[in-house]
Amino acid sequence: MDKGMRREIHLVALTMTGLGSIIGSGWLFGAWKAAKVAGPAAMVAWILGMAVILLIGLTYAELGPMFPRSGGMVRYAHYSHGSFVGFLSGWANWIAIASVIPIEAEASIQYMSSWPWHWAQWTHHLYVNKTLTPPGLLLAAILVFIYFLLNYWTVKLFARANTAITVFKFIIPALTVIGLIAAHFDTHNFTQYGGFAPNGWASVLTAIATSGVIFAFNGFQSPINLAGEARNPSRNVPLAVIGSVLLAGVIYLFLQAAFIGSMPGNLLSHGWASINLKSPFADLALALNVNWLAIVLFLDAFVSPSGTGITYTATTARMVHGMEANGYFPKVFGRIHPRYGVPRAAMWLNLVIAYIFMLMFRGWGELAGVISVATLISYVTGPIAVMAFRNMGDHVKRPVRIPGMSVIAPIAFIFASLILYWAQWPLTGEVIIVIIIGLPVYFYYTAKAGWRGFSEHFRRGLWLIVYLLWMALVSFLGSGKFGGIGVLPYGWDMVVVAVSALVFYIWGVRSGFPKPNFPEGENPQLVDAE
Template sequence: MNHLQRRMGTFSLTMVGLGSIIGSGWLFGAWRAAQIAGPAAIISWIIGMIVILFIGLSYSELGSMFPEAGGMVKYTQYSHGSFLGFIAAWANWIAIVSVIPVEAVASVQYMSSWPWEWAKWTSSLVKNGTLTLPGLGIASVLLLIYFLLNYWTVSLFSKANSLITIFKIVIPGLTIGSLLFAGFHSGNFTSGEGIAPNGWASVLTAVATSGIVFAFNGFQSPINMAGEAKNPGRSIPLAVVGSILIATVIYILLQVAFIGAVDPSMVVHGWSHLNFNSPFADLAIALSINWLVIVLYADAFVSPSGTGITYTATTSRMIYGMEKNKYLPGVLGKLHPIYGVPRQAMFFNLAVSFIFLFLFRGWGVLAEIISVATLISYITGPVTAMTLRRTGKELYRPLHLKGLSIIAPLGFIFASLTLYWARWPLTGQVLFIIMMGLPIYFYYQAKLKWKGFQKNFLAGLWMVTYLLCMMVISYLGSEKFGGINVIRYGWDMLIITCLSLVFYVWAVKSGFKTEYLKEATKVNEEMRLRERTINSQLDKEKAV
């Protein structure tokens, strides 16, 4: 029997989370957020952190209970059965696997604006914000590098990622310090139409579409790598919360430095006219910080590549988990007998990454799609955590989150509001993302002769109804969020808040003690025994 190797400690898992969060998001996020929300983009990052923290806390309890590879695609199946489990897993996988090519795109986009005489040829890599054929060629090579660094062993991945993540923290720090001291214009924060020149609705839209949700999405990585954690009960919550908080500090400081470093003449006509090919590098050039220019162009490969490497690892564990859920062919669930790595799943994800790379060649477009798909899977986390408090009372919980009865519904509401803030028609793409995967689910249900289909379908019916309601409200909602203004600004968010509570109650009550939960109990019991062994060893060491 194959087993994933448990070699990763708290530090490595935190580096995995931080390495996933600080990818191309830091290179482009501050610019996109400022373009949408102006100086108030700082508030957008704080709101984004609050939303993700509430979601992440729910998943931390789940991850510590079930330390499995690709756990994020399994938990909902334990609480609500296969139908809702598939929807959540499919949306989550789509969101995560598409991050791999978007990181490669980010590196090439920065490369296209190299200022040196010998590098003029790089300007042909990107045109009108999309990669050309030469650009696609270089991005393809980067995807192969990400793949090969994960091909042999998780320990090689862990060591490489920890080193890369440390580098990724140092470079943003140098950027923040350099921009603050070299050319900080405090008047940028209040000039023109004030701190929120595009209105406060734009501050909310920036949370969903500027890359903030996309950036924080990396908190999932420690959870998906839980099957390789030495002490998951302790490491997972620390890694999830720690990586979110550290990243928040970095992103807010980056946003402050970016807004202050922009030449006031560039925003005379508004922040929405602020255009850069490589935002921080362009600012460094304008301020004549030549050494920082070189460092930033180097980091434009390191930061996105670190995230690409991390997601290549985590997505293979997600496919491994989906196969164990009977959603995908058995060959994708095989582990290498020596290295303990799901290689067939890695090859599958590599092929899908190439498809995304060639279909969506721009960073902004992919970041928006990823954010919307991610929010669907976020919605199920709080529901699953609270449902299992009812249907799995006997389960061992290394992390028993106090106040979950408040944290979970707030997390559900926050995720719903963020989905709405993404604006119509982007929110309408949610249904299309789900529809792409449903034929696969129904195919495998037919192979299982529709065993238990009705019960599983009814348990997930709330999600289908919820998504349809969200799309209708998004279409009829305020013009500030892309709607036709039938539901006015303010009332739209009140309606979503109330409706979210109704769906949350329905969702929690629709859960049941599934057959999958009975199987998961074995993993949970292994967790209990493992913690007893670790505690026993610690007691012996203290006694000595």
């Protein structure tokens, strides 16, 4: 266990942490965004997205109990392949997850800007032309600081607050589904207005990556990042990951079906792509004269995103703590408060990063796709790492051994690569460049350490940098349906991605160390995980 951290989070709280991260602003906006891109076929996008995340989550469900450390998502690749892969993976994950905190606050303010009451007309000026105004940004900044304070004194306060909020999150989506279907539900919406897939099946695939589907499920990693503070992590971490993904998947499917079926025909006269709603579910409730539901949704627009914001404030601090343990950040960010058991310096760093992202991206839609792509880049190391550890034999203790992992891991890697491609050029290339830009930080700390072991770590991590550059090239040359220049025709482009992904998977697994590469003086497997 991480020195100074306390194992106080039980299975229910851990599962609620994952579910609380998944059911955030994604449910308030995801159904609308996915329907705009894919029409009624958005239902398929949610099913495919859930299946892929579950496959990826299973690889991390085995890794989490193996190394029950806080901030585990940024540690595993370092243990299996060394500092080069570990840094790229951790950097991508940290950038993606840290930017979720301001997005959740922005989502709350965006919903607030649609308040219909006469006395609240001033709120209409908080979000204008798809961006938050200065007053809107100020309110969002205050919300982020509240998330910060709820995590500042104790992990137990965070766990209790999040569990209470997550129970509320179950109730509100259920009321939304029931309220909308009771008010109006037209099954013809699933076949009229361009058919079930009005923009073609390529749009369904793109919706997975850019419409909030992958973004919504990102929260599965929260129980993993809190493994160092979980009771009985070998049992509870896998159960929390699988349980939170499945429960959230069911909720999202019902919400998407209710959104599609209850949409009034006059709003669909120009097709699904023409639907422009400021506060999607609340605006829909008002259009159907379900005013009580609109009021509940405006209230929940603070509760659901705030629950996720509180959770990510906790987990990102543990990620920075993990990055410091790997040698990528100054030691001050690894210090745990002796009384409260939380990494306060890391929390302050993430607060600053959150405010920077808030100034750069002033609306929910701007960052959802970016976060999804960046997180996918970090996810691809999970399937590689879990099989690399299996190749280490008795050098690694495996409290959990998930059946069929030799099949699950390559399939997870291939589908993660496909979703990365479906995100469309130039977004794929832009995010890959942002990840690579972080390398000077790695080289600085490597040089500070005297380049000790650099050549070995670089050789074992070469597959990842070549993979990223290859994915950017394929995205550029790919089908016009995914934003490319059309050198690779539609259909064959995905064959190229899948086949090449399998090659990189084999290369990546074989590049792992023969035994775990723990930082000097560290061996998390020697610590009593109970």
